[in-house]
Amino acid sequence: MSDLGRVQPWSDAEVAARELERRLSLKVMRNEPLAGHTTMRVGGPADLLVTIRDRFALRGIVRLAAARGWPLRILGRGSNVVVGDHGLRGIVALNRSAGYELDPVQGTVSFDSGIPMAKASTIAADAGLTGLEFALAIPGNIGGAIWANAGAHGGDMAGITQSITLLRADGSEGEITAPEAQFGYRDSRFKRPEGRGEVILGATVYLRAGAPDVIKERLEEIRRWRREHQPLGVPSAGSVFRNPPNQLSAGALLDAAGVKGLRIGGAEVSTMHANWILNRGGATAADIKALHDACRDAVLAHNGIALETEIAFIGEFAR
Numbered sequence: 674m675s676d677l678g679r680v681q682p683w684s685d686a687e688v689a690a691r692e693l694e695r696r697l698s699l700k701v702m703r704n705e706p707l708a709g710h711t712t713m714r715v716g717g718p719a720d721l722l723v724t725i726r727d728r729f730a731l732r733g734i735v736r737l738a739a740a741r742g743w744p745l746r747i748l749g750r751g752s753n754v755v756v757g758d759h760g761l762r763g764i765v766a767l768n769r770s771a772g773y774e775l776d777p778v779q780g781t782v783s784f785d786s787g788i789p790m791a792k793a794s795t796i797a798a799d800a801g802l803t804g805l806e807f808a809l810a811i812p813g814n815i816g817g818a819i820w821a822n823a824g825a826h827g828g829d830m831a832g833i834t835q836s837i838t839l840l841r842a843d844g845s846e847g848e849i850t851a852p853e854a855q856f857g858y859r860d861s862r863f864k865r866p867e868g869r870g871e872v873i874l875g876a877t878v879y880l881r882a883g884a885p886d887v888i889k890e891r892l893e894e895i896r897r898w899r900r901e902h903q904p905l906g907v908p909s910a911g912s913v914f915r916n917p918p919n920q921l922s923a924g925a926l927l928d929a930a931g932v933k934g935l936r937i938g939g940a941e942v943s944t945m946h947a948n949w950i951l952n953r954g955g956a957t958a959a960d961i962k963a964l965h966d967a968c969r970d971a972v973l974a975h976n977g978i979a980l981e982t983e984i985a986f987i988g989e990f991a992r
C-alpha cells in the first residue's frame with residue numbers, strides 16, 4: 674500500500690485491470706466513485722476497484738500488487754475515512770473476506786478481517802460468549818477495527834485480541850500477539866510507519882462464557898444508547914476528533930466552542946453530538962475537510978487545545 678496521493682492518472686491501470694481479471698478472476702470496476710463505498714458518502718473515483726471475497730484472494734492481490742509495484746489500498750466498510758473529491762489513484766480492494774472459526778472450549782473466535790463488527794458481535798452472542806457486545810454498533814470490519822483499535826461502551830479490540838494474522842509488505846505471512854500490535858487509544862502499529870504496508874488477514878479474539886439473557890440485554894442496552902445519543906441514519910464517519918488526554922471529551926470541547934449546527938456546503942456539525950460531521954446531502958469531501966478545520970480552529974481559539982483528528986482523510990483533495 675503505497676503512493677496513493679499522486680495527482681497523475683495511473684498509467685498502469687489497464688494493464689493491472691487485465692492481470693487482476695486473468696490471474697485472480699476478479700471483477701474489476703474502472704473509475705468507480707468511492708462515495709458509494711464509504712459511510713460519509715463522499716469521494717471521487719478509484720482507478721480500479723475490486724471486491725475481495727476470501728483470504729485467498731486477499732493474499733493474491735496483496736502479493737501481486739507488491740510484486741508489480743502497484744498502489745493498493747485495502748478498505749473495509751469505509752467508515753473511518755473521508756476520500757478526497759478527486760479520488761484514489763491505483764487499486765482499491767473492498768475487503769469482504771468473512772470466514773470465521775469458533776472454539777467454544779477455549780472461548781476464542783478467529784475472524785477473517787472482512788467480517789463486519791456487528792456480525793462478529795452476533796456470532797459471539799449466539800455462541801454464548803461475552804466480551805464482543807461493544808462491537809455491535811461499530812459499522813466497520815474486524816480489519817478496520819484492529820487498525821483503529823476501535824472501541825465503545827467500555828470495550829475495545831485491544832482488550833480482547835489474542836493474535837493477528839498479517840501479510841507483510843514483502844508478501845510474507847505471519848502472526849503477531851496483541852502486545853506486538855502496539856494498541857493505544859484508537860491506535861495501533863498499523864497506523865504507524867512500522868505497520869504501514871502490512872495487511873490484516875484476520876484476528877483471534879478471546880471471550881468468556883456468558884449467560885445468553887445477560888448478553889441479549891447488554892446488546893439491547895447498546896442499541897438504545899446509540900439511538901438516544903448519536904445521529905444515526907445520516908451519512909458520517911463517526912467521531913471526527915480524538916478525546917484529548919486528561920481533558921473534557923472532544924465533543925464537550927467542541928460544544929463549548931459553539932460549533933453545533935455549523936455548516937459548510939452540505940456538511941454540518943451534528944446538533945446532537947458536536948464531534949460528528951454529517952453529510953446533509955450533496956456534501957463534498959472539501960466541505961467536510963473545511964468544516965473539520967473550522968471546528969479544530971474554534972476549539973483552539975476558545976480554550977487553546979489542539980484537537981487531533983481521528984478520521985482519516987485519504988486520496989486527492991485538490992488538483
Ligand SMILES: Cc1cc2nc3c(=O)[nH]c(=O)nc-3n(C[C@H](O)[C@H](O)[C@H](O)COP(=O)(O)OP(=O)(O)OC[C@H]3O[C@@H](n4cnc5c(N)ncnc54)[C@H](O)[C@@H]3O)c2cc1C
Nearest residue numbers: 749750751752753813814816817818823824825873910911
Ligand atoms: C456511525 C458510526 C459510528 C461509529 N462508532 C464508532 C465507535 O463507537 N467506536 C469506534 O472506535 N469507531 C467508531 N466508528 C468509526 C469506524 O466504524 C471504526 O474506526 C471502524 O473500525 C473502521 O472500520 P472500517 O472497516 O470501516 O475501516 P475503513 O474505514 O474501511 O478503513 C480505515 C483504515 O484502515 C485500513 N484498513 C482497513 N482494513 C484493513 C486491513 N485488513 N489491513 C490493513 N489496513 C486496513 C484502511 O486502509 C484505512 O486506512 C464509527 C463510524 C460511524 C460511521
